[in-house]
Amino acid sequence: QPSWKWRFLFGFQWIQAVLLFLSSHAVSGHIRYSIPEEMKKDSLIGHIAQDLGLDLKRLRSGRARIVTGESIQYTELKVDKGTLVVSERIDREQLCGEVASCSFSFEVILENPMELHPVTIEVLDVNDHSPVFKKTHIILEISESANLGARFVLDSAEDPDVGVNGLQNYILTPNENFVLKQHVSPEGSKYAEMVLQKQLDREAAPHLSLRLVALDGGNPQRSGTVNIDIKVLDANDNAPVFNQSVYKTIVTENSAAGTHIVTVNATDADSGTNGHITYSVSNAKSNIAELLSIDPHSGVLSVAGEIDFEKDKKFEIRIDAKDQGGLTDSSKVIIEVVDVNDNPPVINVMSFTSPVSEDSPPGTTVGIINVKDLDSGDNGQVSCKIEGNAPFRIKSNLRNYYTLTTDSVLDRESVLEYNITVIASDSGKPPLSAKRIFNLKVSDVNDNAPVFSQSAYDAFIGENNSPGVSVLALSAEDPDENQNNARVSYILEDSSVNGVPVSSYVSVSADSGVIHAVRSFDYEQIKDFQFIVKAQDGGSPPLSSNVTVKILIQDQNDNPPQVLYPVQTGGSMVAEMVPRSADVGYLVTKVVAVDVDSGQNAWLSYKLQKATDRALFEVGLQNGEIRTIRQVTDKDAVKQRLTVIVEDNGQPSRSATVIVNVAVADSFPEVLSEFTDFPHDKEYNDNLTFYLVLALAVVSFLFIACLVVIISVKIYRWRQSRILYHSSLPVIPYYPPRYSDTLGTGTLPHVYNYEVCRTTDSRKSESKFGGAGSQNMLIMEPSSTGTMQRIQNEKNILDEPDSPLE
Ligand SMILES: *[C@@H]1O[C@H](CO)[C@@H](O)[C@H](O)[C@H]1NC(C)=O
Ligand SMILES: *[C@@H]1O[C@H](CO)[C@@H](O)[C@H](O)[C@H]1NC(C)=O
Ligand SMILES: *[C@@H]1O[C@H](CO)[C@@H](O)[C@H](O)[C@H]1NC(C)=O
Ligand SMILES: *[C@@H]1O[C@H](CO)[C@@H](O)[C@H](O)[C@H]1NC(C)=O
Numbered sequence: 001q002p003s004w005k006w007r008f009l010f011g012f013q014w015i016q017a018v019l020l021f022l023s024s025h026a027v028s029g030h031i032r033y034s035i036p037e038e039m040k041k042d043s044l045i046g047h048i049a050q051d052l053g054l055d056l057k058r059l060r061s062g063r064a065r066i067v068t069g070e071s072i073q074y075t076e077l078k079v080d081k082g083t084l085v086v087s088e089r090i091d092r093e094q095l096c097g098e099v100a101s102c103s104f105s106f107e108v109i110l111e112n113p114m115e116l117h118p119v120t121i122e123v124l125d126v127n128d129h130s131p132v133f134k135k136t137h138i139i140l141e142i143s144e145s146a147n148l149g150a151r152f153v154l155d156s157a158e159d160p161d162v163g164v165n166g167l168q169n170y171i172l173t174p175n176e177n178f179v180l181k182q183h184v185s186p187e188g189s190k191y192a193e194m195v196l197q198k199q200l201d202r203e204a205a206p207h208l209s210l211r212l213v214a215l216d217g218g219n220p221q222r223s224g225t226v227n228i229d230i231k232v233l234d235a236n237d238n239a240p241v242f243n244q245s246v247y248k249t250i251v252t253e254n255s256a257a258g259t260h261i262v263t264v265n266a267t268d269a270d271s272g273t274n275g276h277i278t279y280s281v282s283n284a285k286s287n288i289a290e291l292l293s294i295d296p297h298s299g300v301l302s303v304a305g306e307i308d309f310e311k312d313k314k315f316e317i318r319i320d321a322k323d324q325g326g327l328t329d330s331s332k333v334i335i336e337v338v339d340v341n342d343n344p345p346v347i348n349v350m351s352f353t354s355p356v357s358e359d360s361p362p363g364t365t366v367g368i369i370n371v372k373d374l375d376s377g378d379n380g381q382v383s384c385k386i387e388g389n390a391p392f393r394i395k396s397n398l399r400n401y402y403t404l405t406t407d408s409v410l411d412r413e414s415v416l417e418y419n420i421t422v423i424a425s426d427s428g429k430p431p432l433s434a435k436r437i438f439n440l441k442v443s444d445v446n447d448n449a450p451v452f453s454q455s456a457y458d459a460f461i462g463e464n465n466s467p468g469v470s471v472l473a474l475s476a477e478d479p480d481e482n483q484n485n486a487r488v489s490y491i492l493e494d495s496s497v498n499g500v501p502v503s504s505y506v507s508v509s510a511d512s513g514v515i516h517a518v519r520s521f522d523y524e525q526i527k528d529f530q531f532i533v534k535a536q537d538g539g540s541p542p543l544s545s546n547v548t549v550k551i552l553i554q555d556q557n558d559n560p561p562q563v564l565y566p567v568q569t570g571g572s573m574v575a576e577m578v579p580r581s582a583d584v585g586y587l588v589t590k591v592v593a594v595d596v597d598s599g600q601n602a603w604l605s606y607k608l609q610k611a612t613d614r615a616l617f618e619v620g621l622q623n624g625e626i627r628t629i630r631q632v633t634d635k636d637a638v639k640q641r642l643t644v645i646v647e648d649n650g651q652p653s654r655s656a657t658v659i660v661n662v663a664v665a666d667s668f669p670e671v672l673s674e675f676t677d678f679p680h681d682k683e684y685n686d687n688l689t690f691y692l693v694l695a696l697a698v699v700s701f702l703f704i705a706c707l708v709v710i711i712s713v714k715i716y717r718w719r720q721s722r723i724l725y726h727s728s729l730p731v732i733p734y735y736p737p738r739y740s741d742t743l744g745t746g747t748l749p750h751v752y753n754y755e756v757c758r759t760t761d762s763r764k765s766e767s768k769f770g771g772a773g774s775q776n777m778l779i780m781e782p783s784s785t786g787t788m789q790r791i792q793n794e795k796n797i798l799d800e801p802d803s804p805l806e
């Protein structure tokens with residue numbers, strides 16, 4: 001606008017000047033001054049008076065002044081000095097804008113005569129403006145994937161100065177990526193653009209800060225700058241990268257689900273979704289996928305299932321890392337499984353022998369076992385031992401094989417069976433163990449002889465016992481087992497008692513060990529005897545032990561006392577003489593008696609049973625002494641008869657009486673006259689003798705008759721057989737085995753004999769009864785047992801033909 005205005009004004013001024021010149025004709029030459037713009041007020045522009053050729057008086061008189069059509073008076077005329085000075089700031093840019101040559105004109109008018117002098121002042125440009133950008137920052141967002149050669153037009157700067165002082169050049173901060181290219185627009189303004197010459201990399205430099213400087217050509221040069229902020233936009237140009245190519249780690253078996261194993265880490269230089277990584281397990285076998293799991297975002301690999309060292313000792317998996325753009329990396333994870341002692345040893349019995357014989361030597365193998373432990377290393381290192389102190393040993397000869405052997409001699413009688421506890425334990429921490437109990441039975445061997453319950457037996461039996469009565473029961477125990485080794489048989493050892501085989505005294509029941517008396521004993525003949533009984537078991541070979549049995553026969557009061565003195569004779573008369581002068585206490589005689597029994601049964605006492613005069617004599621109770629107890633008088637009869645009874649102390653007691661004749665006289669004739677007849681005793685004795693002789697005669701006759709018959713029969717048979725077999729054997733006369741002629745004394749023998757024939761097996765004993773001597777009779781006591789009767793029956797069946805009882 002100002003330029004238009006000024007042009008108009010100049011036109012007007014020019015017309016005015018022309019008019020003035022034409023009217024006055026006093027127009028002098030044209031003056032031009034050149035001044036730079038922006039001069040200070042009162043700065044000298046030029047010596048106008050001098051330049052116009054006027055002196056100062058003329059100026060004054062002519063009232064020189066400046067006329068201008070402008071409102072603003074830039075210059076002032078100093079009349080007194082004749083100079084033209086700046087009166088107002090002159091801004092070329094304001095005055096002329098972009099017009100390159102800028103000037104303004106005015107006239108100096110003088111009056112009297114009127115003179116008109118045109119003055120033109122050319123305003124020269126001064127570089128008083130810097131190039132200016134409209135904004136202080138230029139913000140650009142450029143993808144890092146931008147192609148090379150891409151152009152980015154930048155805002156241009158403006159400089160109102162003209163010519164060289166105007167905008168001349170742009171300069172960009174040196175950088176690798178961009179170069180600056182400058183252009184001139186059709187309107188003539190200059191602008192610049194950045195051209196990409198090297199790929200951007202957000203990852204290396206996400207931001208670029210550049211400065212664009214606009215320069216003018218003035219002197220001094222002025223410039224303006226703008227900051228260019230370039231934000232590099234991401235492109236998915238980076239793949240994830242694992243920070244390790246192989247991850248090695250360990251995991252213990254049986255770890256709980258969720259246990260952290262390892263964290264893999266991949267980084268992606270890209271940002272945003274391009275850098276968002278997800279992890280996954282690739283290539284894993286299906287079972288591994290069940291055991292392990294990876295967090296897709298954090299890369300934490302953890303336990304998901306049951307990890308069993310016994311199945312997998314090592315895992316090798318590949319892990320992929322993938323960004324959202326699809327770029328991937330993979331890495332290997334090697335996981336070693338660490339064994340945990342989670343498997344107890346297992347005991348397998350390869351062989352086991354039971355029962356084992358008790359005579360097995362130490363070191364006998366009883367069993368072989370095998371132990372297994374699925375764990376490895378120390379956890380699978382198994383050792384076996386036996387619990388407690390059983391006499392066994394376990395040792396390993398092959399790896400994991402153990403033999404169980406006896407360590408000492410076994411004895412079934414002390415320990416029947418063993419429960420051998422074998423413990424197998426591994427060396428883990430803590431160790432695991434397994435237990436197995438072997439029930440071993442010890443089998444019997446006949447290693448023990450029967451043992452009697454007493455080292456010796458004493459048994460008492462009253463005399464006159466009934467044959468077959470049981471005297472004593474022996475018992476022997478055999479600690480061995482089973483039927484044979486422990487079956488005890490009792491055997492009477494052969495020996496003789498008083499020259500008679502002991503078997504004729506006693507028999508032993510083989511099964512029960514009961515000792516039976518075979519005969520009736522007479523204490524007066526035998527008081528005791530001893531023999532040996534053997535207890536023998538049924539083992540092979542049999543074992544036996546002996547015991548001594550002593551049988552003590554006890555006395556019974558079976559014998560009456562026998563009076564030895566005074567001797568009782570049949571006819572003759574013996575009398576003790578007592579003189580009439582005998583004092584009181586005179587020893588008349590002494591009854592002497594004995595009793596073959598013993599003890600109390602033989603303890604005799606004497607009593608006066610009958611007496612002619614009881615007041616005259618007494619008998620010593622203990623000693624049998626007959627003494628007077630008063631003075632003998634003449635009135636006392638010569639013939640005194642005393643009956644003394646001798647009693648033993650047995651239960652019941654037995655007694656004997658003796659008659660003692662005492663003659664109270666001073667001379668022998670006196671005695672004779674008195675002792676002439678004692679008829680009754682003789683008569684009694686005669687009768688007795690008669691009966692005895694008669695009985696003996698009858699018995700003897702019967703016996704001889706029998707003998708004759710038997711011999712006749714035997715001879716007859718022998719002849720028959722001789723005829724039959726034409727034998728040339730000599731004739732042997734035969735007598736019954738127990739035959740003996742014991743006929744004798746004429747007294748009845750009260751001793752009887754019988755004989756027991758024994759076979760080696762005492763259970764089949766056979767009794768044979770034979771009469772001894774002339775008495776072919778068996779005397780059975782009323783207390784005779786059933787056994788005896790049975791034996792008698794057997795005897796009848798098994799009777800020998802030669803028996804005298806046939
Ligand atoms: C991965 O590694 C980088 C650098 O080593 C680290 O800054 C980042 O935190 C790690 N990431 C994880 C999940 O540990
Ligand atoms: C890789 O990253 C994991 C998880 O952050 C870290 O434990 C491991 O030390 C890193 N490895 C290296 C070599 O930096
Ligand atoms: C051995 O074990 C068995 C069965 O448990 C038991 O009956 C027996 O009494 C035990 N024997 C010993 C000697 O401990
Ligand atoms: C038992 O006694 C018999 C006969 O006296 C003898 O031969 C045998 O050796 C004895 N046996 C023992 C075990 O003492």
